[in-house]
Amino acid sequence: MLTTDHGEVQTPVFMPVGTAATVKALDGEDIRTTKAEIVLANTYHLFLRPGEKTVSEMGGVQKFMNWNGPMLTDSGGFQVFSLGLGAKGETLSKIDEDGVTFKSHLDGQVHRFTPEKSMDIQRDLGADIIMAFDECTPDKIEKKYVREALDRTHRWAERCLKRWEENGKKSAQGADQALFGIIQGSTDRDMREEAAKFISSMPFGGVALGGETIGYNMEATQEVIGWVKHLLPKDKPIYTMGLGRDPQNIVDIIKCGIDMFDCVAPTRLARNGALYHGELLGENFESEFSNGRLNISNAQFIKDKSLIMEGCDCFTCQSGYTRGYLNHLYKSKELTYYRLASIHNVRFMVRLVEQMRGKMRKNSRNQELGNSR
Known part of the structure; x- marks a missing residue:
């Protein structure tokens, strides 16, 4: 059971995705009729439109979308990956030690995300659970880069914790915010285990498994969980990001002992028949x-x-x-x-x-x- 200022969440739990502060095609009452207990929103998209300050002035993301239940926002790291190494066309982002410079997919305007910036945006958005800013590495990439990205993600995790503490661990609206760390390491067992130990040792409220593999490839996802499960904290929620495309995925991941998972698939598949x-x-x-x-x-x-x-x-x-x-x-x-x-x-x-x-x-x-x- 997770307790937030906007209500309790029973685990395991599936989180519908409300990318732009809307679970596509559904209003707040529709979401309530599905008996969803927590909804995910997207930091990158809300930063670009309408802007985190606008959402904050409207009372935070819950009031903004007329949903009075718990919410989680991701950090924007996956979207940065999608614009950069994960892009299928023009590369729209550049990663350095301090953060990421990227072009908006909406109008081409250049923006900058750092761990501190991600924390501040998520503070303004006001979700109950916020995510550390990380670098999501693709599966098919040289080991040298995976190492560089993992080390950078760990340094960013420390910076996220520091900023979260500076922000009083609260949203701009005054509600408590829990910060989750993210385990990366691509498909390298040693680095995944190293990341599990590092992130689990830090004072995060929960631990997530991220990366291109997680949710996209269920067999590989279960393998990664098998590598790190014994290293994960027993007293904190474990979250596999972007998982829940097929019903069997849900059954399998719960059997693995995972507490939280989200996916755009239910609404995306619905829209496609x-x-x-x-x-x-x-x-x-x-x-x-x-x-x-x-x-x-x-x-x-x-x-x-x-x-x-x-x-x-x-x-x-x-x-x-x-x-x-x-x-x-x-x-x-x-x-x-x-x-x-x-x-x-x-x-x-x-x-x-x-x-x-x-x-x-x-x-x-x-x-x-x-x-x-």
Whole structure:
């Protein structure tokens, strides 16, 4: 259980992503109906538009988006990676010891992020949990650079802690802020273990696993967790960043002992016609559809009077919207489709975590009863 000034968060927990202070197509009440307990927002995007000072003057990110629950903001490190070494076209960022200089993807204007700047932006945004500024290294890069980036990330972590303490560990709105550190090291076992020891030794409120591999490649993600799990603190939440594309990913990562995870996939897939379908049976997720995704654009659904999924407790299914109607909305590019589909997918993932949490509690109780006999 995580306790914040905006409420409690049960773990494990899936965090819907509200990049620009909005979970795409959903308003605050829609998010509440999904029973999401915490939402993630993006420092880089909110810095560029509308600006962290504007968000602060509007009362912080929660009031700004009419969501009164807990929130987490990332540091902007991953976006910098995407503009630089992770870019598929023109490189828009340059990293040095002090920070990162980058061009806005919106208008080409040049900006500068340092660890201190990231902390100050996140202070103004006002989330309950903020992330240390790190350098996200790609998987396919020479070991020499991974070493340089890791050492830099660790120096930046120390600077983030110092600035967070200077800011009183509070947001500009006066709420407590917890700072999480991030373990990097690409796909190098020795460096991942080194990073786990270093970050775990520092007074962070939680520890995250970052990098291109995490969430993108589940097999490699589980391997990295296996390398460092014994080095992670037992009394702090562990967070895998950018993980939760497929329902089975959620099941697998919870089995690994991870407490927190986020992903844009539920809403992104919904917008592209993929609706989650399936259920938790025993220790595994089962679905008649590949990867647990029903493709609503398929011709077989044109006259289908069924709900997306029988027994689903999301607003969309409980309100009686049929596959046939959603097929029509999707093909017509009607805006209502994006809302109804996104509500279903987000609630699906939140409910799956609830079910896994319930199984964990039941197993724990059974174990306690067994030990007491």
